[in-house]
Amino acid sequence: MKLTKGIEQAICIITLLATQDPDIPVASLEIHTRLKGSLTYTKKIIRKLVVAGLVDSVSGNNGGFTLARNCADINLLQIVEALEGTIETYPDTGLIDEVFKDKQAIANQGTIALRNAFSKADVLWREALKTITVQQLLEEALGKKEILPINWNHSERRELLIRKVMKNIYGND
Amino acid sequence: MKLTKGIEQAICIITLLATQDPDIPVASLEIHTRLKGSLTYTKKIIRKLVVAGLVDSVSGNNGGFTLARNCADINLLQIVEALEGTIETYPDTGLIDEVFKDKQAIANQGTIALRNAFSKADVLWREALKTITVQQLLEEALGKKEILPINWNHSERRELLIRKVMKNIYGND
DNA sequence: GGGGCAATACTCGGATATTAATTGTCCGAGTTCTGCAGG
DNA sequence: CCTGCAGAACTCGGACAATTAATATCCGAGTATTGCCCC
16 A cells, blocks of 8 residues: 555655745746656646645746645645545445344444544544645755745746846846 | 555455354355455465464365464454555655755755655554454454354365364263 | 275465556647737 | 737646556465275
8 A cells, every 4th residue: 555656746846846936837847857757647746736726827828837825834645635535545345244244243333343443543644644744844855944946947938037027026137 | 545455355354264263264265255356366365364474274175264363462454464564655766855956955855854754654554553453343343242153164064074173172962 | 994095175376367546648729928010 | 119910838638548556367286184995
């Protein structure tokens, strides 16, 4: 039982966006060159993050993706569940009651007991991941409290855009 | 992220054996007729339980399987890990350090942080399952403290064997 | 009657096929910006 | 100068292909019991 590899990518995408100036979207192509795997699959993962509300998409020319909220408000559980939905580890088909059906069993009691047991374990797992925010991860990874924005874009067009944004913020220079 | 369906079967097999007189092994065929799925796959699951030391196998005519220890000493985690090995949910390839390699990152620190986070969650999950024994499950499912042994065998040969065992225990009758 | 021998009913374990889930590919459509041509 | 139009650079989203993991099948081998045959 493992999470899919997509989870690892998703975490990378989120942290990457967390270090990006939110005024300058990062194109999926730029994100892709930083990750392993295929471009189109990366897009698929990003899409799920958008649907989950963790990432905003900007379409059109100079479009791309930005974080939808502060990285202190994004935790690991949200990323995991954005890709896989609610985590329930027990593959429940009620089999155990089937087995004991004509024996001394109380109806459905076995299934319920098992369901509870795994459900409790799942809750603990989820709670643990919920306590870890992307900000904490960045601080650990970069070893400082302040996170410097990185510009992940490479294309010339993007550079122009960046200069323009800078000009808006800081005026002519 | 789910456990495999085999887990559910494994739990059923263990509980089934837990209600069986340990002097009379249950043949894999008997177990199979109680479960869904294929006979050979059921055998494979049982084999894993044997290798893990939860179940004993008796080969030869009138062979089959018995619990290797008291059902109070078998917990859910042991069953899960018998089939899947140690549970580690994070699909760790160190990708995040790759992404930040040429940026401000401290070597491997991101990977370590992530590994720790998921590892803590996994430990909690495992601990939770460790507290649930098969005996507890049976008590809940059967609604009584005392678990009556059930004879799961059906063949005539088995019936003969059973009578023989009874004779050994209780003398001629 | 008892010693060996074949038949039976099992497990053991590996090699291989099938099915389901994950990952990856392709393509057509929609959206925003840019730059250019014509008035 | 400005209006509108074509093209570029993106995202959106669905349909489909390839790869990998899970499930299922098959088969030959080993082992303990049974029962029978022959001495």
